[in-house]
Amino acid sequence: MQLAVGEFQPLTDGRQGSGDDRDVEHHDERQWELLAAAQKQPRAGSAALRRAHALRNILIKAFTGVSMINSGAASAAGGAMSPTLWADLRRFVAQAQAHAELAPADHAYELAWPLTARLDALLWPIALSALELLTSPQLIRVKKCAGCPWVFLDQSKNLSRRWCAMDDCGTHEKIRRYVSRRVAKKQSERRS
Numbered sequence: 001m002q003l004a005v006g007e008f009q010p011l012t013d014g015r016q017g018s019g020d021d022r023d024v025e026h027h028d029e030r031q032w033e034l035l036a037a038a039q040k041q042p043r044a045g046s047a048a049l050r051r052a053h054a055l056r057n058i059l060i061k062a063f064t065g066v067s068m069i070n071s072g073a074a075s076a077a078g079g080a081m082s083p084t085l086w087a088d089l090r091r092f093v094a095q096a097q098a099h100a101e102l103a104p105a106d107h108a109y110e111l112a113w114p115l116t117a118r119l120d121a122l123l124w125p126i127a128l129s130a131l132e133l134l135t136s137p138q139l140i141r142v143k144k145c146a147g148c149p150w151v152f153l154d155q156s157k158n159l160s161r162r163w164c165a166m167d168d169c170g171t172h173e174k175i176r177r178y179v180s181r182r183v184a185k186k187q188s189e190r191r192s
């Protein structure tokens with residue numbers, strides 16, 4: 001499922017899905033539906049927003065921790081998930097399962113959530129997706145971007161990707177390096 005990767009920009013490949021306009025339209029439509037629903041029930045709207053921020057903070061802590069272990073910047077002892085952090089995520093996971101329906105899909109079933117039921121329902125597939133990633137061998141592919149604080153899932157064959165999005169951070173970093181190389185070259189020319 002890996003919605004944590006698809007829905008959460010900090011974990012996404014900037015190029016993935018960007019060419020699919022239907023997806024973008026679908027997201028816009030959902031966004032408007034949610035906004036309209038939140039305006040009708042402002043209290044539930046603010047509560048859902050607080051929960052969304054809480055889940056975002058949990059995911060940032062968890063996957064930044066994982067990326068630091070993966071890069072060797074932090075010790076793997078104890079892992080990235082402290083018991084408190086897991087307890088925080090588990091609350092979302094438990095809610096997700098408690099509200100899930102079983103929908104037929106191809107030759108199996110998949111979990112589905114009636115998104116109109118509650119304003120924070122869109123957080124549930126993200127929480128389950130985060131759990132799926134945390135318990136998958138793919139976890140080794142979680143990396144921190146070399147150009148910004150985001151983390152991403154490196155799906156390159158030899159784990160060589162360094163930036164969250166090549167046409168954003170990758171370009172900035174390359175320009176920065178090019179400029180500093182030019183400056184260094186000019187300075188050494190002046191000295192000689």
Ligand SMILES: [Zn+2]
Nearest residue numbers: 145148164169
């Ligand atoms: Zn980046």
